[in-house]
Amino acid sequence: MQAASLDRTFHALSDPTRRAMVQRLARGPASVSELARPLSISLPAVMQHLQVLEASGIVKSEKVGRVRTCSVEPKVLSQAERWIADRRDQWERKLDRLGEYLEATASGNDNEEDEGNAK
């Protein structure tokens, strides 16, 4: 995934109003006025947030007649999720290797002690 695309995706998700819009759209497509209803902000403000979400690719919208219907594009969300998961996996594998190393070192010490005790 392009860095610029991740920039836009994470930026889009860094605002609570935009996350509320994504949360609503995860339940299914909605018109702009349906999206605006539970949010206590003006329609132009909703449109601005929608533009940020569309620029990131998280949301797409289509205008039919006078109604613009918005929906979630799960692929972009998956890519952001994957970026985080890959870093977390890498870190956890690192910790596992450290654990194995410490275990190997500890059992090495145990053997030495056993040898010391044996006579």
Next chain:
Amino acid sequence: MQAASLDRTFHALSDPTRRAMVQRLARGPASVSELARPLSISLPAVMQHLQVLEASGIVKSEKVGRVRTCSVEPKVLSQAERWIADRRDQWERKLDRLGEYLEATASGNDNEEDEGNAK
């Protein structure tokens, strides 16, 4: 997870330099100068990015003597990952239900056609 915490986490991840720092730290702890080395930016700029990462909780650092060592805090990454995954799951379950509904409707139509054809 608090909304303000998700704001800070996604904001921290929306910058390519900060993501490069997280990517480096996912391989294991590093000093600030180790973090700065592959990045073509000044040390003060690295320190500023580090502050944003620490404010989000993604990275923690500890100063021993003159060396500040940074490491990843995987819990905060997991929380951001979970937020995205939950939205994506919700959307996919919605699609599954829609699929089942369409299938049920289609097989309903098939039955009607069968009845029409049978004689």
